[in-house]
Amino acid sequence: MGSGTIRSRARHLIAALALALTAFIAVPAAAWGEFGHRTTADVALANVKPETRAAIARLLSYERQIGTPDCALRSLQDAAVWPDCVRREGWRWGFTAAWHYRTAPICEPYNARSNCSGGNCVTGQIERNQRILADESLPPNVRLEALTFLVHFIGDVHMPLHSGDKDDRGGNDRVTEYGIVPGLNLHSIWDSTLAERAITSARPSLIRRYDAAERAEIGGGDPAEWGRESWQLARDFVYPGAFDQDVCAGDLPKEAALSQEGIVAAIPISQRRIIQAGVRMAAMLDEAFAPGPLAVPERRE
Template sequence: MIRKLSAALLALVAASPAHAYWEYGHQTIAQIAYANVTPRTKAAVRRILATQTLLETPECPAGTIEDASVWADCVKPLKNAASNSRFGYAYSWHYQDADVCAPFDLTPSCKDGNCVSVQIERDVKLLRARATSPKDRVQALVFLIHFVGDLHQPLHAGDRNDKGGNDLKADYGIYGPPKFNLHSIWDGPLAERAISTPPSLVRRYPAAERVRVAKGNVTDWSREGWQVAHTAYAAAIGGDGCGPVPPRATLDEATIEKLTPISREEVRRGGIRLAKLLDEALG
C-alpha cells in the first residue's frame, strides 16, 4: 500500500508542472514586459484589455496582462455552434519548427504566414494601424503577448521533425516514464525551476541591458531560439543534437543544472523583447 501511494504521489508531482507550467512561463514573460514598458504603453495595454468582452470568450478572461498571456492557449478547445473549433485556424501560429539539423530557414515553417514569427510581426502592425477595429486590436494584443512567449520556448522555434520534441520521450531527473517528453520538460519542470530560481526575473532592467537584449528583429530572435533548440536536443541525446535519437532520452541532475540558466535566460529575453514590441506598437 505504501509503495502504491508513493507511486501515485510521484506521478502527481511529475505530472503537475508539465500541465501547469507554461502558464507560469507566459505569465512571467508578460510581467517582465509590463515592468519594462513606458507608462504610456502600460496605459494603452490596460485600455485595450478593458475591451476584452469584444473577444466573446468569457471562458477565457483577458482583462490583465497575465490573463492575456495565456488566452491563446485557453481558447484552443472552444467550439462554435456547429461544434467546430473557433480558433483552429490559429493552431499553427504558436510555433515554427525549423529543422535544427539543417541551415536556418523559416520558409518551410512559415508557408502562407502560418508560424509564430510572422504572426508576431502581423500583430504589431495591427496594433500600430489606426484603422484596426477595436475587436481586432484587442485580439492582436492578446495574441502578441502570448506568441512572444511561445517564440522563447525553444522547442516552439526548432525541432527534428518530431512535433517540437513531443515525440521524443524523456526522463527528467528522478521522474521517469510515462509522464514526460522533451517538449513537456521545457514547457514544464525545467522552466518552472528556472523561473523560481532567485533572484526574481520580474523587475525593471537597466536601459542599456534592455537595448542589448532587445537588439535585432523577430527573425534574429527566431534564429537564436532555433540555436537553443539544438542545445536542448544535444543535452537530451548525449552531446550531438543531430545524432541518433534514443527510444527515450534522459536528463540527469547535472544536465538539468546546465540547462536551468539557459531556460531562465529565454524567459528574461522574452519579457524584455515583448516590452520593446509593445512600446513600438502602443507607446
C-alpha cells in the first residue's frame, strides 16, 4: 500500500472520529430538553384514565397523515417533543414559534392578557388545542396535531423562563459558566441540565401514579394560572438565584453567577414543575377525550 493511500485513509479516519466526537458531545446538550418533555408525557400516561390512553393510541395510528417523516409521532412521548422537532422546517412550521412561550417582565405587574395577540402564545394555544382535540367532528390527523401541541405546551408553560423575563428572551441572553459545557445560557440550564438532574435524582421516581390527594395538591388551575406560577418563580427564585443583586434595581450583567449550590436548591422546584405539568396534562387529556362537549372555563384575569 502506498504512502499516499495511507495518508488519505488516515485523514478520512481522523475526520470520522472528529465527527463522531462532535455528535457525542452535542447530543446531551440537545437531548435533555427532550428528556424533560418526554418525562412529563410519562407522568401524564401514568395518571390518565384507561379510556384516554386507548383514545391517544387510536389517534397516533394516523401519524403518516401528519407528513413529518423526520419527526416521529408514534407515542405520547414523541408527541411531547414533536413541536420542537418540526420547527427545524421553518418554511412550514415557523409560524408556531411564538406559541411556545408567553414571557412577561418580572419587574412589572403580571398581566395575563399581554404578549398574546390573537392567542399566539403558550397559554392561548393550550386552550385552543385542547378544544380542537376534543372536537370529534374534526379529521383524526387534525386532532393528532392538536394533541402534540397540547402536551408540549403544557410542559413549556411550567418552565419558569417560558413565562418570566428580564429583557433577555427568557434567560437566553444570560450566559453562565455552570456545568461541563461552557457558555450555556440561563434558559438552557433550566430547560436541560437542571431538568435532567431533577428527573434522574428523584426518589421515588417522578413517573408514577399519584393518588387523589396528591393530584388535588399539585394539580388544578388553568393555563393562565400556570403561566402566572412560572412567572412568579422566575421573579422570586430563578433570577435572584442567578445574580448577586436586586434583579429589579437596574440592568443585569450578561453573565449569570449561577452556582452549584443554586442548582441544588432549584432541583425540588424543577421536580415539582415537572410533576405538575404531567398531572395537569393528564387532567386536560381526560377532559378532552371525555364523552360530550368540552366545558370551556371562563377566562380569568
